[in-house]
Every structure is written in structure tokens, then in C-alpha cells.
Amino acid sequence: MEKEEADAIAALANGAFDVILQTPLVGFLSIGALVLSFVIALFITRRLKRVRPITSRIRIVIDYLSTLVLAILIMFAFMRTFSGTLANPLVFVLGGLLLSFLVVRLIGMIVELIFKPHDPLRSILRVSSVLFWLTLLIYLFGQWNPTVKGFFDAEYAIGDAKISAFAILTILFFAAIIIIVTIWVSEASQRYLHKRSGLQPNLALALERIVSVTIWVIAALMIVSMAGINLTALAAFGGALGIGLGLGFQKLAASYISGLILLFERSVRVGDNLVSDRITGKVTEMTIRYTTIHTTDGLDVLISNDTLINSTIFNETLSDNNVRLEFPVTVASTTDLYAARSIFLAAVEKQPRVMKDPPPQIYTASIENKNIKLLARFWINDPSNGRIGIISDINETVLDEYKKKGIDLA
Structure with missing residues (x-):
């Protein structure tokens, strides 16, 4: 900073302190006018935010500038009204501080309007603008204070380099x-x-x-x-x-590499229904490090990608969503086999989730110990909705119809 500029700042700062020291009442009224200006500005700003409708861009402008602009205008009105009291170096210093803060906030507003950051980045940006303004003030007014100036000008050693x-x-x-x-x-x-x-x-x-x-x-x-x-x-x-x-993060590196392999080869995708020995569920998120599966129990399981690659996983929806289900019903050997098969088939076809093409089939799977084992095979195209529900519905329908027809289950 040039010596003339430093002297001007020093003279302005000294004049402001002289007002406080020599005429305390004027200093108190000046600071009170500033505080009152801010209180009125905050009240008006809150009223503006309640106006409906209000777009996000207008809200950003109000958040950044409304209070400061209104406070400066109100302070200027006070100065015009009470020029004999408020026209002093302290008020000019306070007004200059507000104007400098307005410039910093204006820059922050432009950045937020252009880049549209989300929280917590938005909060960091707004706090950073305040910290930058405070740092700038300390630096500027520190030019006439030897202690502060010495702090900013001093060089600190960081390794072989020196930095202020x-x-x-x-x-x-x-x-x-x-x-x-x-x-x-x-x-x-x-x-x-x-x-x-x-x-x-x-x-x-x-x-x-x-x-x-x-x-x-x-x-x-x-x-x-x-x-x-x-x-x-x-x-x-x-x-x-x-x-x-x-050496220490081999497992983590393997997960990241496996994640890239999965993402590029597309053997597992978001929305796929996966089945393994331990879990069954739908893939809801894939990152470089892990894959999230929402299980049929309502749990979110995070599986490292290297585990997913090195394990045997059944992807029920890789080529399409069609999945074949089968389950048995055992009846006595004295049962009318035709009636038992017809009722079983009708119970399966009745379910809205069962596909019509290919059609469901009922097989006589085996005859053991005077019992006949019937096996139903059918297809569904929504495995992510679970299997136990549709099997339960078919079992209940079969049980009711068999009781009506007098067919005994073995």
C-alpha cells in the first residue's frame, strides 16, 4: 500500500477515535444511529421475504443485499436529517465499512447466482464473504497500527520457503x-x-x-x-x-478398481435385482467404492465392489426382468389328480403378477409314499416386489379351493 493511502486511512481512523474520545455523546448517537438503521433494515428485509410469490434468484438478492442497502440508505437519511450531529468522521468510517461490505456481498451474490451452489457450500460461501471482509478491514486499518502491520508484513519460514x-x-x-x-x-x-x-x-x-x-x-x-x-x-x-x-490400502484400492470395472462392463446397474446366498434386493446406488442394495427386509446393505466382483451373484434383471418361480403342493394319492391340477393352475393364473406368456404350468413331479407331488412353474416380471407374497397368495387360494372340493393335502 502506498504511503499516501496509508496516511489517509490513518487520518480517517484517528478522526473517528477522536469523536469517541472527545465527544462521547456524539459517538454514542452515531453508533446508535447505525444500530437503529440495521434494526429497521432487518425488519423490512423479513417483510420482503414473506412476499409471495418470490423466485429463488430474488431471494438470493434479498439475502445478500437487502439489509445492507436499506441500512446504508436509512443511515444516509439520518445524516441528512441530523447533519449537525451525524456529519462526523466516525459516521464516515462506519459508512465506508458498510459500503466495503456491500461490495464483498455483491461479489458473493454474483458467484452464487452464477454457480448456484448447494448447502453446505452456500453457507461456506456466505461465511467466507464475511471473513474476507473482516480480514480486509484488519489489513487496511492495520497499516497505521504497528502491531497489526507487523503481523501482516512478517515472513514465516515453511521449510526452505518464507511466506507472509x-x-x-x-x-x-x-x-x-x-x-x-x-x-x-x-x-x-x-x-x-x-x-x-x-x-x-x-x-x-x-x-x-x-x-x-x-x-x-x-x-x-x-x-x-x-x-x-x-x-x-x-x-x-x-x-x-x-x-x-x-501396502496399507490394498483392499480400498481393490474396491475402487472393481467399482470402475462394474460401471464400465455394466454387469450390475442401478435398479437391478440381485440375489446371493445372504441377501436379495434392488441396487439403489453405485459408487466407485461400494454398491448399495435395498433388501426385501427394508434394509440398505453396503457391499464393497471387490466383494461383489469376487462373489457369485445372480442378477435377475440383467437381460430382462422375467424370473421363473416354482413351488410344490403335495396331495394324497387317492386325490382326483385332474381336479387337483386344475385348481392349482387356476390359483396361479388368478394372480395379477403372473405372466400370461409364457403361460404357467403344473407338473406331476413325483409319487412317493402314497403321495403325489405337484409342481407349479410360472413367470413374473417384477422380482423387485418380492417372491414370498405371491407364493403366499397362491397357497391360500389353493388351500381354500381344496377344502371346498374335499381334496386332502399330504
Whole structure:
């Protein structure tokens, strides 16, 4: 900062302190006018938010600017009305602070309107704007305070490099901007790939993950480079660290690689119905590391992708949704076989979930110990709705009809 600018800030700050020290009543009234302006502005802002209808963009503008703009206007009105009391350096300093904060909030509003961040990024952005403003004020007014100025100008050793506190704050500020832009680009690319009708869901998901990781790696390298860290030394350190992590995180690496394999080869997709020795359910989410299956018991099971690849899994909906079910009914050998088969077939055909093509079949599976075992085979096209329900309905219908016809179950 130039010496003339620092002297001007120092003179303005000294004038504001002189008002407080020499005329406490004027200082109290000046600060009171500012507080009253904010109270009135907050009240009006809350009333504005209750107006219906209000779009999301207008709400963002109100959140960022309404209170500050109204407070500045009300404060200006107070100054015009009570110019003899409020026209003093303290009010000018307070007004300047409000205007500088308004500029920072305006920038934050533009960023939010363009990038449309979601929570918690939106909250981080709004808090960051306040912190940036406070840091800027401390830096500017610290130019006339030797202690604060010494803090910002002092250089701190980080390894072989030296960096000042102001440089650290600058790096953090630009790093925050890079992170916000990175998140926006990542989300925008994911939305674009998700909307591409020509891409299979699994391929789109795999590309989303790859693009997201690539963008974050580039952002990290930009931040590291901005901080002045030697990338050559970092590469050597990363190589040694990679060997150690590779030995310790083999299982995690296997899950990530398996996730990419699953996403690209499309042997398992979101919406598929999977059956194994332990679980049966529908795939609801696939990530690089794990796959989420919503079981028929209502539980969400997270299975690591390497386990999914190395296990025997039945995918009931890989080629289509058609699944064949079968279950037996055993009757006495003295039973009218034709009547028993007809009732059994009618009970199966009665169920709305049973497919008409191919049609259900009833077989005489075996004759053992004076009993006849009948076997029903039929197809359904909604395995994700479960199996036990339809089998239970058929059993109840068969039992009722057999009782009416006097057919005994063995």
C-alpha cells in the first residue's frame, strides 16, 4: 500500500477515535444511529421475504443485499436529517465499512447466482464473504497500527520457503474461489452426463466419477502451485507415500478398481435385482467404492465392489426382468389328480403378477409314499416386489379351493 493511502486511512481512523474520545455523546448517537438503521433494515428485509410469490434468484438478492442497502440508505437519511450531529468522521468510517461490505456481498451474490451452489457450500460461501471482509478491514486499518502491520508484513519460514501472513490469507482466498469453481464445474459436468440420453446409466456414472476426480486433482495442483510448494519434491514424497499407502490400502484400492470395472462392463446397474446366498434386493446406488442394495427386509446393505466382483451373484434383471418361480403342493394319492391340477393352475393364473406368456404350468413331479407331488412353474416380471407374497397368495387360494372340493393335502 502506498504511503499516501496509508496516511489517509490513518487520518480517517484517528478522526473517528477522536469523536469517541472527545465527544462521547456524539459517538454514542452515531453508533446508535447505525444500530437503529440495521434494526429497521432487518425488519423490512423479513417483510420482503414473506412476499409471495418470490423466485429463488430474488431471494438470493434479498439475502445478500437487502439489509445492507436499506441500512446504508436509512443511515444516509439520518445524516441528512441530523447533519449537525451525524456529519462526523466516525459516521464516515462506519459508512465506508458498510459500503466495503456491500461490495464483498455483491461479489458473493454474483458467484452464487452464477454457480448456484448447494448447502453446505452456500453457507461456506456466505461465511467466507464475511471473513474476507473482516480480514480486509484488519489489513487496511492495520497499516497505521504497528502491531497489526507487523503481523501482516512478517515472513514465516515453511521449510526452505518464507511466506507472509498476508500471502497466506491471499492463498486461502483464491483457494476458496478455486474450490467453489471446481465444485460447480464438477456438478455441471455430472448434470450434463446424466442428461445425455445416448449414454447408458452405468457409463454416465463412471464418467461422472472420473471427471470429478480429474477436476479435483487439477484444483489441488493449482492450489499447491499457488502456495509455492515445489511439485518436484512433492512428487518424490508422493512416490514414497504411495508405496506405504499401497501396502496399507490394498483392499480400498481393490474396491475402487472393481467399482470402475462394474460401471464400465455394466454387469450390475442401478435398479437391478440381485440375489446371493445372504441377501436379495434392488441396487439403489453405485459408487466407485461400494454398491448399495435395498433388501426385501427394508434394509440398505453396503457391499464393497471387490466383494461383489469376487462373489457369485445372480442378477435377475440383467437381460430382462422375467424370473421363473416354482413351488410344490403335495396331495394324497387317492386325490382326483385332474381336479387337483386344475385348481392349482387356476390359483396361479388368478394372480395379477403372473405372466400370461409364457403361460404357467403344473407338473406331476413325483409319487412317493402314497403321495403325489405337484409342481407349479410360472413367470413374473417384477422380482423387485418380492417372491414370498405371491407364493403366499397362491397357497391360500389353493388351500381354500381344496377344502371346498374335499381334496386332502399330504
